[in-house]
Amino acid sequence: xxxxxxxxxxxxxxxxxxxxxxxxxxxxxxxxxxxxxxxxxxxxxxxxxxxxxxxxxxxxxxxxxxxxxxxxxxxxxxxxxxxxxxxxxxxxxxxxxxxxxxxxxxxxxxxxxxxxxxxxxxxxxxxxxxxxxxxxxxxxxxxxxxxxxxxxxxxxxxxxxxxxxxxxxxxxxxxxxxxxxxxxxxxxxxxxxxxxxxxxxxxxxxxxxxxxxxxxxxxxxxxxxxxxxxxxxxxxxxxxxxxxxxxxxxxxxxxxxx
Numbered sequence: 001x002x003x004x005x006x007x008x009x010x011x012x013x014x015x016x017x018x019x020x021x022x023x024x025x026x027x028x029x030x031x032x033x034x035x036x037x038x039x040x041x042x043x044x045x046x047x048x049x050x051x052x053x054x055x056x057x058x059x060x061x062x063x064x065x066x067x068x069x070x071x072x073x074x075x076x077x078x079x080x081x082x083x084x085x086x087x088x089x090x091x092x093x094x095x096x097x098x099x100x101x102x103x104x105x106x107x108x109x110x111x112x113x114x115x116x117x118x119x120x121x122x123x124x125x126x127x128x129x130x131x132x133x134x135x136x137x138x139x140x141x142x143x144x145x146x147x148x149x150x151x152x153x154x155x156x157x158x159x160x161x162x163x164x165x166x167x168x169x170x171x172x173x174x175x176x177x178x179x180x181x182x183x184x185x186x187x188x189x190x191x192x193x194x195x196x197x198x199x200x201x202x203x204x205x206x207x208x209x210x211x212x213x214x215x216x217x218x219x220x221x222x223x224x225x226x227x228x229x230x231x232x233x234x235x236x237x238x239x240x241x242x243x244x245x246x247x248x249x250x251x252x253x254x255x256x257x258x
Contacts (some may be wrong), residue, residue, distance in 0.1 A: 014219040032221040037211045040065040046091040053110040054087045061097065074099035086113040101157070111167060115188060121166055123186045124206060132210045140165045141211040144197060148204030159200050161218055164188040223234065 047062040054060070059081050075096050076082050085102045103113040115121050128134065136142065144160035167186040185208065189197070200206060 007021055014138055021177055031168060039068055041068045041071050042077045044067070044070055044079050044082050044097050046093055046095050046097065049095055050087050052087055052090050052145075053114075055105060056082055056085050056097075056102065060081060062222055064094075066096070069117055071097060072096060086110055088114050099126040111186070115166070118190065119188050120194050121186050121188055123184050124197065124201065126182060126185050126208065128181045129207075129216060132208060133160060135210060136182070136185055136208065138167055138171065141213060143209045144187075144200070145207040145209060146200035147207065148200075156207075159196050160189065160193055162216065163193070 042063050043066045044061050045064045046115075047060060049059050050056060058079065061078075063079060066075075069110055075098060082097055082102065082237060084105060086105045087101070088103050089101045091097060091101075105113050111121065126136075132142075142163050143158055144163060145156055145229045146155040146159045147154055149155075164187065165185060168180070168182040169184055197206075
């Protein structure tokens with residue numbers, strides 16, 4: 001009698017379990033299955049880790065399906081558009097390659113390919129002090145201070161602001177994060193800024209100051225023109241038998257013999 005009751009209950013439980021498993025499987029498959037052909041786009045992604053400065057070839061990339069609404073601006077759909085270009089930053093496997101993070105390679109060094117349009121690269125000699133004790137690394141921003149002698153006095157002023165460091169010595173990788181004392185720093189700047197830098201090196205010495213990457217404040221635009229010193233003129237006024245001499249705010253009276 002008891003066995004007759006257990007068997008139907010066992011069959012019902014088994015059916016409920018199978019039904020729950022089927023529903024859960026359907027829910028999971030709906031979440032992980034690729035989007036339908038009409039809702040997916042093809043994007044070019046890294047097939048393996050691509051270090052900074054690498055010339056990209058077919059072995060570095062592959063295509064992947066990506067939801068249309070989630071494709072970032074600047075993504076590529078055709079691998080041929082990417083091959084032969086230079087990685088301006090490191091890419092990791094599965095990461096989408098973006099237009100702003102790769103550069104055309106038209107010959108020459110890798111560094112020349114990552115210089116922004118209408119900019120120039122110029123190298124200045126530094127030491128452990130000028131180079132901020134080795135804490136200048138590719139990708140940092142600096143101000144340039146120039147010092148020169150003016151009438152036996154040393155005058156220092158900021159001549160350039162918010163200048164990007166392209167390379168230190170012969171290293172241009174922004175993934176470099178350990179300080180090292182270098183002998184030369186390559187900076188990226190406009191042609192007119194390069195003229196100011198070269199002129200300043202001929203007039204005196206340079207000093208680089210490291211900027212916070214979030215600090216975009218321009219100090220040069222806020223500087224007021226230097227006020228000219230007031231020239232004091234000595235005046236002499238005669239009152240009878242005495243002479244009054246006025247020098248600025250000082251007044252002195254001297255008796256004069258007749």
